[in-house]
Amino acid sequence: MTEATALNAGAAASDSCHALRRNVALAMLFVVGTINFVDRQLLSVLVEPIRAEMDFSDTQFGLLTGLAFALFYAAMGVPVAMVADRWNRVKLIGIACVVWSGFTAACGMVSNFWQLALMRFGVGAGEAGGTAPSLSVIADYYPPAQRPLAIGLFTCNGPFGVFVGATFGAWAAANIGWRNAFIVIGIVGILVAPLLIWLVREPARGAMDTHKPADEALPFSQSLAMFWRRPSLRMVMIGSGLAAFVSYGMLNWIPAFLMRTQKMPLDAMATYFGPAAGITFGIGILGGGWLVSHRAKTSARAYGTIPALATLVLIPTFIAALLVDSWQASLALMLIPMAACTAYVAPALALVQNLTPPRSRATAAAVLMLMFNIVGLGLGPLFAGIVSDALKPAHDVDSLRWALMALMPFAAAAGIAQYRMTRYLEKDFAE
Structure with a gap:
């Protein structure tokens, strides 16, 4: 009886220790991911002060916030993820945080468009080592049933980063200048990275899975082939790419729309x-x-079904928000579409983690994020910027209103792809 009690106590202590480790890991990865998104959002919030100094067009700004970042993010994403499937993921994330934070600080020292574009290339290359390896770490700390919620908590770093970036960026533009805003956020990231490496332990791969994990990482060609063989993975790439096109187009241009078209003050x-x-x-x-x-x-x-329903809600509410005349009414109406436009993120990422082997999860996440970043981040903001510039001669400041409206057909296509995916899910999970 005493021996059994001791064994139970040891098991309970072990479970408690594991719970503490995974909670610390999730919290630190959330902090690092937040810094990642603050770096992205900062440029969107500071667009008007930067434009006033450097005279950018909307197309150039779409390139800076979208394609310039996304091309290097995507180009580095798969190679870095393959390293993550073979090496210590926590150290890799810490090194990447130092890299992107250094380039963020350097954004505050540029003097023209091309220098700023070059710094954004560097930010994108560094941030490629953040999300995909982090998702792989989380998948090895949490069992499959808990992964959608755990990944949902982790990916809240995006909205929290938007909040911090928007709030800090607007305050900084009015008080310390847009250049110092980039420098401050860059220094914060450089200081947090060593703390991540010190506090977070690299988890055993596949420890939370019920099946025996593969001993070696899959080649990239086999990881990519999974997305072709399994219809669910194929459809989640299409649906998520289109949804990201819409959500990044909205995220990167709503601040400028509210300030320029709706006359929302900076404070x-x-x-x-x-x-x-x-x-x-x-x-x-x-x-x-x-x-x-x-x-x-x-x-x-x-x-x-849940991402498809969210998309169905997004379309009419966002159109209504664009058509009202005051920034107060516009912002109030935008609350619903701003929530709905991100509902696809955690389900898509969790689906990929649950349908791929442990030793290929970072690579598989990076493949999905190619769609997020090339189609979504790379082309969504650029598309809105090009449409806005094309309509400016006829519509002046209202051109941005109609450019954002032009995103809605892509939202409808995303909802159709998300709903079509439902016919394959049960079969793919059974396999």
Whole structure:
């Protein structure tokens, strides 16, 4: 009896220790991911002060916030993820954080468009070592049933980063200047990276899976082939790419729309938009992950139906937000689409982690994020910028209103792809 009690106590202590380690890991990865998104959002919030000094067009700004970043992010994403599937992921994330933070600080020292574009290339290359390896670490700390919620909590770094970036960026533009804003955020990232490496332990690969994990990482060609062989993975790439096209187009241009078209003051941007964006994006990401974790217990179709329903809600509410005349009414109406536009993120990432082997999860996540970043981040903001410039002679400041409206057909296509995915999910999970 005493021996059994001792064994039970040891098991309980071990479980408690593991729970503490994974919670610390999730918290630190969340902090690093937040810095990642602050770096991205900062440029979107500071667009008007930077434009006033350097005279950018909307197309050039679309390149800076989208394609310039996304091309290098995507180009480095798969090679870095392959390293993560073979090497210490926590150290890799820490090194990447130092790299992107250094280039972020350097954004505050540029004097023209091309220098700023070059720094954004560096930020994108560094941030390629952040999300995909982090998702792989989380998948090895949490069992499959808990992954949608855990990944939902992790990906709340996006909305929290938007909140911090929008609030800090607007305050910084008014008080310390846009250049010092980049420098401060860069220094913060450089200081946090060593703390991550010190506090987070590299988990055993596949420890939370019920099946025996593969001993070696798959070649890239085999990881890519999984997306072709399994219809669910193929459709999640299409649906997520289109959804990212819309959500990044919205995220990168809503601040400029509110300030330029709706005449929202800069101090109101810090007071109202920052918290509103952070809370709504967080509700969308965490809500999507929680709902799928809950509903997928009875039907795997939840990975497709919940994002599709969110897209159905997004379209009419965003159109209404664009058509009103005041920034107050516009921001109030945007609360629903800003939540709905991120509901696809956690389900898509969790689906890929659950349908791929442990030794290829970082690579598989990077393949999905190619769609997020090339189609979504790379082309969404650029598309809106090009449409805005094309319409400017006829519509002046209202051109941005109609450029954002032009994103809605892509939202409809995303919803169709997400719903179509539901017919394949149960079969792919069974296999």
